[in-house]
Amino acid sequence: MHPGAGTRLVALLGDPVAHSLSPHFQNAAFAAAGVDAVYLALRCDGSAFPGLLRGIAGAGGAGNITVPHKTAAVPLLDVATPVVERTGACNTFWSEDGRVHGDNTDVEGFAAACRALIGAPAGARALVLGAGGAARAAVAALLEGRADAVHVLNRTIETARALATALDPGGRRVIVLPSREPLRREGYDLVVNATSLGIDDADPFPLDLELPARVGAVLDLVYRPGGTPWTAEAARLRVPAADGTEMLLQQGAAAFVRWFDRAAPVEVMRAALAGGG
Numbered sequence: 001m002h003p004g005a006g007t008r009l010v011a012l013l014g015d016p017v018a019h020s021l022s023p024h025f026q027n028a029a030f031a032a033a034g035v036d037a038v039y040l041a042l043r044c045d046g047s048a049f050p051g052l053l054r055g056i057a058g059a060g061g062a063g064n065i066t067v068p069h070k071t072a073a074v075p076l077l078d079v080a081t082p083v084v085e086r087t088g089a090c091n092t093f094w095s096e097d098g099r100v101h102g103d104n105t106d107v108e109g110f111a112a113a114c115r116a117l118i119g120a121p122a123g124a125r126a127l128v129l130g131a132g133g134a135a136r137a138a139v140a141a142l143l144e145g146r147a148d149a150v151h152v153l154n155r156t157i158e159t160a161r162a163l164a165t166a167l168d169p170g171g172r173r174v175i176v177l178p179s180r181e182p183l184r185r186e187g188y189d190l191v192v193n194a195t196s197l198g199i200d201d202a203d204p205f206p207l208d209l210e211l212p213a214r215v216g217a218v219l220d221l222v223y224r225p226g227g228t229p230w231t232a233e234a235a236r237l238r239v240p241a242a243d244g245t246e247m248l249l250q251q252g253a254a255a256f257v258r259w260f261d262r263a264a265p266v267e268v269m270r271a272a273l274a275g276g277g
């Protein structure tokens, strides 16, 4: 469908956005579903971002938000879902009844990726590396999925403590590790990389997988065709592993539902992602 006067703009707002795969698989989904919309990536800094978000929604458009604007988006919303309130982050926006709505579909995306790898996380013990936006989504999904314990290890301990306070104010299930040392005595059903390590080939592994007493499975939120160096290391150790592609796909499918109020053509999106950008 060629863009016309009635075409809806769906935009990815962030910086950088040049390497995002979202335009590729979302436009494939729009074509397959026959919706009159176009998905574009718009690189914007902190001063342009608020005007773009409110302006696009005001013109009937919608979109996604990525680094570094997910937190800054929250006070710009008229209606935020409870997941946005809990995680303090918004990655999807749209307009409804003249108001700007926002959700954080990274949580749903992580939950689906986790289910595909280990099944429901109920009763599981997990280790999350990192404490930024992706880590918040992972911890929120694990708590929602009734994981037994979620340990968090981050380079900056204060950020990890802020995450724990926000998501588990009672301090019952989220434990911040002060260092790697306790890992020697800990076993985990799932270890998640939610740091930025692995984006660059020269990066060290986010964790030596032989350090914890047991690692049942590895989920690297960094995505790369064919897997990441860390998922390859997991395979060498015969630990089931997945990269962040399924989470990317599922957060996008959930966003599609918010924008168009209809089921997403998930297999079309999966095929587009597998085919590359």
Ligand code: NAP
Pocket (backbone or CB within 6 Å): 067, 106, 109, 129, 130, 131, 132, 133, 134, 135, 154, 155, 156, 159, 193, 194, 195, 196, 197, 199, 221, 222, 223, 244, 245, 247, 248, 249, 251
């Ligand atoms: P973010 O909010 O900027 O957080 C980055 C995290 O990485 C922080 O915990 C930071 O620690 C840590 N970190 C950065 N450089 C490090 C280093 N050299 N050594 C150790 N830790 C380091 O970013 P984000 O949005 O959470 O994204 C994190 C990763 O998840 C990215 O790779 C992103 O591509 C991926 N992601 C994937 C999906 C998906 O759909 N698959 C969705 C969202 C994000 P400090 O607190 O110490 O700075």
